[in-house]
Amino acid sequence: MNKITKTLLAIIIGSATLTSSAIAGPATEALSTCLSDNTTGKERKDLAKWVFIGMSAHPDMQDLSNITDANREEADRMLASIVTRLMTENCRSQAKLAMEKEGAASFQSAFAAIGKLAMQELMSNPKVNSSFTNYSKYLDINPAIQ
Template identity: 45%
Template sequence: MDPVNVAAFTEDELPTAMISIRPLSRALFLTALIGGATLAHAAPTPRMTTPAVAALSACLADNTTGKDRKDLARWVFVGMGAHPDIKRLASASDADLTDIDRTMGQLMTRLMAESCLKQTREVTREGGNGIETAFGQLGELAMQELTNNPAVGQRMAGFLKHVDLMRLGAALAPAATTTVAPAPLPGASAPR
């Protein structure tokens, strides 16, 4: 999709412009959610991509179903919902949390100890954050599938009615360029 020049719209056309910006909300959501959803609770580290990590990522994607990826998303969701600033927005019973943890534990065990054992061993031998990276990519796939649901897309786009598109358009518009005559070289005479 081509970038939207928001400054080119009149006030009456802004709702139409908002619809064109909807993919931005999905991208922001994915970036925010996946950026925080890692297997390890360690300080952020750069993603290490090697052939072994790529092979594990592909194996994880190939050996999970849509239901498995929704289970992964549920686990991420309740994990994020435990944050004190977010907790009031998410509610899950202790039984729900136990069920989600059990399901995630079984999924991880199946993927790492059975379905993708060879790839997991290769990544483990390399060290680094390869397993985190591979599961992060699986999480991205899970979030993409969820955000393709129209209800999720509509909810994610809710913030757009509060974006000042005129201000955003002005801020992102190309800066006006001015032509400046080059300064004369030392000892050269100024142009007449």
């Protein structure tokens, strides 16, 4: 597996998991900032959509969505376009430095940062926020606090 393939794999893994497996160093921080500064709210929501579509492929989740192969293809193309632009134009020098200084894990951390922004944007929607708090009407915490 060549260096470019490894880098792209790290980007995809980092985007899909939306978690950071490494402590961010200065080069990773610079890449994270560049990615954040060079993606729009719509692009970050598109990233979240891509993650959602990916998660819907899990056998335990398939019955919860009606996502088609065409939807998956469209989301993959959209994400590839965004990542290509970021890595070859907007954040090229930051990406190169992060890879040289801090390795592929820097891409996981950097893309997790924009994934986090995407989730914050989605969670700020009142319908989404309500959906995530709706379970509380079924809580019975009295036995736990007595």
